[in-house]
Amino acid sequence: MNIKDILEDLKVFVHSHVKENLIGIYIHGSYAMNSYYHAYSDIDLLIIVKSPLSHELKRQLVEKLITLSKSGPQKGIELSVLLEADVTEIVHPVKFDLHFSNAHLQRYEKDKKYMCENGIDPDLIAHLKVTKERGVVLLGKPVNEVIGEIREEDFINSIMYDLNDVSIETEIDRTYYLLNLLRFRYYLRDGKIYSKVEGGKKALEEFDGDRSAIIENALSNYEPVKYAKNIICEDEIKSFFDALTHEIKSMVEMKCFSDVFKANDTR
Structure with a gap:
């Protein structure tokens, strides 16, 4: 399954399940910047919604991502669901409603009750910065209508956090x-x-x-x-x-x- 098919499958699923709660789906990272390489890259996505997803819908989305991950790149899919209010008035570290990545894949598969949700992630400010400047809209509103001002010091702190180790x-x-x-x-x-x-x-x-x-x-x-x-x-x-x-x-x-x-x- 190629990347375009994976993204189209995800877009159709999210559109049909999230419905009027959806603000948009945005691609960031290497694929958005034409630097994607199957062996070394993952697929980076943000889903912005108006209000938190239900637990049932979160699990359905996780199951869809598990399936798509098996057909995707070796490094998998990294996706965060964020609330509209948290990306228009941005406070670092940014809160997320749901997170999915290869780091959580095995636990998601083994434990159907597990959910990486309602947390904060120091990396999200960098993801928002990249999305705002070079992201691709998969579905929904234009990026600049959704993502608010990102403070320079917050972005730098996020990158330095990642480079600490x-x-x-x-x-x-x-x-x-x-x-x-x-x-x-x-x-x-x-x-x-x-x-x-x-x-x-x-x-x-x-x-x-x-x-x-x-x-x-x-x-x-x-x-x-x-x-x-x-x-x-x-x-x-x-x-x-x-x-x-x-x-x-x-x-x-x-x-x-x-x-x-x-x-x-x-x-």
Whole structure:
């Protein structure tokens, strides 16, 4: 089952079951930014509703997502149901009505009473930011009519939260964290939202030598025909990650100082 069929199946289900309570279904992440690769990407979605879903409908939606996940990408489907009131007047961390992802898949399958619901998620502010700037409407109202103002400091805090536990233990970890570090670095520089692949490709224009080879290794997991695998010593990889992390923290500190200065400048 290809991604378009999965999205169409989900759209029909949500439209027929949620009905007039539905505000919209929105795609964000790699698929929305034309950087989707089956082995390394998931399908990222937000469903915005006027009022909370019933427990019965939540379970029906979970069952549909379990079925679609088995036909979808290896990393599965990540979907959050959010209330309209929580995305028009945004408070970080954002509340969710229901959450589904691969991390909860086995428990959802084994325990029919389990429900990841009525919680808060520090990552949601970043998902909303990406959706607002580069998201795709699968069904419903235009994004800018639904998602309200997102405070810059909340978005940055959300990304920094995700990058607090950077790991380079496995190739999957290295790919995920390196490309996320790079795209966030460029966001801090020019204020644009990049996909992981776009951030990696932009970095190839700037870095050379072993650091360029490290980036190519990460990109090769997305585009194996275009980018070759390179043998790099572990010390060089660690050094690059440490340098990026230090640079980003310094950039965030400078940005925060600059914003405070502007806020206090009454001239």
